[in-house]
Amino acid sequence: xxxxxxxxSGAVARAARVLFIVAVVSFGVRSAGLLAAAxxxxxxxxxxxxxxxxxxxxxxxxxxMKEYALRANQGQRxxxxxxxxxxxxxxxxxxxxxxxxxxxxxxxxxxTNSFAWEGTLPESGEYVLRLFIRRAEARRGGRVDYRARLTxxxxx
Numbered sequence: 001x002x003x004x005x006x007x008x009s010g011a012v013a014r015a016a017r018v019l020f021i022v023a024v025v026s027f028g029v030r031s032a033g034l035l036a037a038a039x040x041x042x043x044x045x046x047x048x049x050x051x052x053x054x055x056x057x058x059x060x061x062x063x064x065m066k067e068y069a070l071r072a073n074q075g076q077r078x079x080x081x082x083x084x085x086x087x088x089x090x091x092x093x094x095x096x097x098x099x100x101x102x103x104x105x106x107x108x109x110x111x112t113n114s115f116a117w118e119g120t121l122p123e124s125g126e127y128v129l130r131l132f133i134r135r136a137e138a139r140r141g142g143r144v145d146y147r148a149r150l151t152x153x154x155x156x
Contacts, residue, residue: 040067042068042128043066043067043068044068044070045129052153053079053149053151054150056150057146057147059143059146060133060143060146061144062141062142063138064132065130066130066131067131068130068150069129070150070152072125072127076121076152076154076155077119077120077153078117078119078121078150078153079117079150079152081115081116082114082115082116082131083114083146084113085113086137086145087115089137090131090132090133090146091131091132091133092129092131092148093128094130096125097127097128129150
């Protein structure tokens, strides 16, 4: 074994390398755990007995996103109305939980402070409603207050 260039003996140099590797791995594991803890689970939506709609509201800032989840059945009609003074900063997605990949954006076709969407649900299971700020505004630390009314109607 080569002696360490800092004048340490081989055993001390090996011990220093092992401690360094343990510190790096420990930091990586701790960081991954913090990131996993920071990733929020979707907030479950439960309708009050006798109702078919609920109002969801909150504030998004920067890169934050909000996810809501609910169970619904194939053939039910979903209606969503989102209002915000900065509606053009928002991206809203609604999709079956097992289909997170793909284009699920609900688009706003006008410049009002709200938009509405309605559709028939393609399958039974869990659905996700995701709201987040467009990238350009998120980079600037943009802030958006939103209010969303979600209605799930019985199958017709």
